Amino acid sequence: MDFLDIHTHKSAQRKGVASIQSLSLTSDIFLAMPKTKPISIGLHPWYASLEKLDIQLKYLSVLAKQPNVRLIGECGLDKLKGENLENQTIILETQVALAEQLNKPLILHCVKAFAELIELKERLQVKVPMIIHGFNKNEALGKQLIAKGFLLSFGTSILKENSGASKLLESCDDFFLETDDAGTPIEEIYEMAANLKKCSVDELKALIFANWKNLNLI
């Protein structure tokens, strides 16, 4: 069974690793989209602008229909970078609507805007799975997000001893693992996660693949 890396910005594919490369149509708009390997596409909040939303959304809604586009995103809210929050919210909502229309899960970027993200999920009554990638905040916030129906994906933050992410891992089974833009191989992240969960890497692979299957059945 392969390692699943649910969110990476690297294009290279390695044997034994199923990775989902994340492309932002804000910067990759003129690049040919891979037609067969699994990818996620969206408008990244760092680069998306309200001014270009119409045209970028046009591309996005056509490309997002490709069967190899498994997730919509990364999209989301970031209080430290990008457009103002009001504009980011509009940009995110259009992508949520697209994901709902295509029945594909969302992969989300969120920085200092978790309350707003929860509010958006509740207000729009989003039905597709919402995965928050790279969760590296405290355990209490993680638990609150899980209780609100979000799924979490963890990366290198679980390598830090006693991090919120590593504590969350010990107590929940419904999660994903990722490398994002880190140089750390996914195998290393799986190894640490298996340690934390006191299971074997093979058991962890099976658990994460079951989570992935679940996601796509919805």
Ligand SMILES: [Zn+2]
């Ligand atoms: Zn990313």
